[in-house]
Amino acid sequence: MDKIIFATGNKNKMIEIKMILSDLGAEILSQKEAGIEAEVVEDGTTFEENALIKAEAISKIARSMPEYKNTVVLADDSGLEIDYLNKEPGIYSARYMGEDTSYDIKNNELLRRLEGVPKEKRTARFVCAVAAAFPDGTCEVLRGTMEGIIGYKTAGENGFGYDPIFYLPEYQCTSAELTPEKKNELSHRGEGLRRMRRILEERLGKQDENINCK
Numbered sequence: 001m002d003k004i005i006f007a008t009g010n011k012n013k014m015i016e017i018k019m020i021l022s023d024l025g026a027e028i029l030s031q032k033e034a035g036i037e038a039e040v041v042e043d044g045t046t047f048e049e050n051a052l053i054k055a056e057a058i059s060k061i062a063r064s065m066p067e068y069k070n071t072v073v074l075a076d077d078s079g080l081e082i083d084y085l086n087k088e089p090g091i092y093s094a095r096y097m098g099e100d101t102s103y104d105i106k107n108n109e110l111l112r113r114l115e116g117v118p119k120e121k122r123t124a125r126f127v128c129a130v131a132a133a134f135p136d137g138t139c140e141v142l143r144g145t146m147e148g149i150i151g152y153k154t155a156g157e158n159g160f161g162y163d164p165i166f167y168l169p170e171y172q173c174t175s176a177e178l179t180p181e182k183k184n185e186l187s188h189r190g191e192g193l194r195r196m197r198r199i200l201e202e203r204l205g206k207q208d209e210n211i212n213c214k
Helices: 011-020 047-063 090-095 103-113 180-186 188-205
Strands: 003-006 027-030 072-082 123-133 138-150 166-168
Touching: 011 027, 011 180, 011 188, 047 072, 047 123, 047 138, 072 090, 072 188, 123 188, 138 188, 180 188
Parallel strands: 003 027, 003 072
Antiparallel strands: 072 123, 123 138, 138 166
C-alpha cells in the first residue's frame, strides 16, 4: 500500500488528515490530487452511511484507473451534535443554513439559539465516521468523537468550521485555540483515523473478511 486516496476536496481537512496519517508509510492523496472530480450525493441518514457512500463511490472510480486499481480509498463524514438542539446540526453540519453560508454566520446563529441556556445543558460533541473501501470491494467503518460544550462566544484562529464555538472545559479553551498538534491528538477525526490506521496496518499482512459495502 503505497498510496491512499481520501475522498474529500476540503483543503483544511486534508491538512489534518496528512498530519495524522503521516507515519503510515503511504502517500495520502485527495481525490482531486488523484484526478477524480466526481461529486458524490451524500443521502445517508447517519455519519457512517455517508462515509461509506463516499468511500465506495470514489473506490469504484479509482479501481477503473490502472494507477489506482489496488488503492485503498478513505472517506469521512463529520459534524457537530448539540444535545439541547436535538443533536443539530448533525449530519447536515456542512449544509446548515446553506453550503455557501460562512461559518462565522453559522456559529453566531448557533450561539443565538443557545442564548440563556446554562452550561450544563450546552453539551455537544464532534463526530467523525471514517470509512475505508478496499480494492476487493469490502469496507470498514468506525466512529471517533470529541466531547465538549458550546461556548458563549467565538474564540480562536487555529481551527475551522465550528471549532471557534466548541469549548473544551478540561483545557479551558475552544478547539480553535488548540495547537494543530494538540487538536489532532484530541479530535474526533484524529481518534477515527488512528483507529482506522490500525485496521489498514492489519490488512497489509492478512486478508480478513470485512463488512460488505452496501
